[in-house]
Amino acid sequence: NAGVTQTPKFQVLKTGQSMTLQCAQDMNHNSMYWYRQDPGMGLRLIYYSASEGTTDKGEVPNGYNVSRLNKREFSLRLESAAPSQTSVYFCASTIQTTLSPIGYTFGSGTRLTVV
Amino acid sequence: DQQVKQNSPSLSVQEGRISILNCDYTNSMFDYFLWYKKYPAEGPTFLISISSIKDKNEDGRFTVFLNKSAKHLSLHIVPSQPGDSAVYFCAASEDDMRFGAGTRLTVKP
Numbered sequence: 001n002a003g004v005t006q007t008p009k010f011q012v013l014k015t016g017q018s019m020t021l022q023c024a025q026d027m028n029h030n031s032m033y034w035y036r037q038d039p040g041m042g043l044r045l046i047y048y049s050a051s052e053g054t055t056d057k058g059e060v061p062n063g064y065n066v067s068r069l070n071k072r073e074f075s076l077r078l079e080s081a082a083p084s085q086t087s088v089y090f091c092a093s094t095i096q097t098t099l100s101p102i103g104y105t106f107g108s109g110t111r112l113t114v115v
Numbered sequence: 116d117q118q119v120k121q122n123s124p125s126l127s128v129q130e131g132r133i134s135i136l137n138c139d140y141t142n143s144m145f146d147y148f149l150w151y152k153k154y155p156a157e158g159p160t161f162l163i164s165i166s167s168i169k170d171k172n173e174d175g176r177f178t179v180f181l182n183k184s185a186k187h188l189s190l191h192i193v194p195s196q197p198g199d200s201a202v203y204f205c206a207a208s209e210d211d212m213r214f215g216a217g218t219r220l221t222v223k224p
Contacts, residue, residue, distance in 0.1 A: 040124075042121075042213075042216040042217060045211055059211070090159070104159075108158050109156070
């Protein structure tokens with residue numbers, strides 16, 4: 001099915017471990033985003049990529065890095081996981097090159113627990 | 116600093132009645148507002164939006180109202196159906212997009 005695919009769906013890490021969350025879209029969208037969702041906080045933007053080859057920080061970038069590997073793929077890396085990074089992570093994409101919310105397609109999320 | 120606030124964590128309504136979900140914002144520079152719907156174990160899906168130059172946008176059973184002077188928007192669902200039970204996120208954009216914390220709507224048969 002067309003859309004945004006995130007892997008893995010669930011992950012448990014020990015403090016200090018590293019991992020990469022993968023995201024791929026097959027809709028030929030230009031812009032891709034990583035959000036985290038925490039109880040009582042809504043969705044907060046971590047990093048985004050307005051177009052292939054560019055990445056920018058969002059609202060809560062500390063502790064994360066990203067790579068826009070090609071137009072389809074946008075990965076999020078935790079170099080040294082901390083319990084504060086326990087969250088549900090969502091990847092999203094849109095055809096537009098600006099941060100307009102119109103037409104965002106979200107993946108189903110990755111539930112990450114850091115112990 | 117939450118620029119978009121949904122002060123009601125939950126709302127329960129009877130099937131067939133109106134559901135009204137509220138959202139307040141603080142940044143007068145927001146130029147676009149929207150609502151997303153989220154089911155458990157799924158990502159949010161876009162529901163309806165409104166530009167800051169309008170005060171109402173309607174799409175079937177869903178209507179969004181914007182009151183810029185009060186920095187308030189609301190989503191009306193009429194009539195409510197059990198399948199509408201989900202978490203609803205309000206969002207607003209200027210240079211980037213800010214989400215509210217969400218309101219869990221339960222529609223009882």
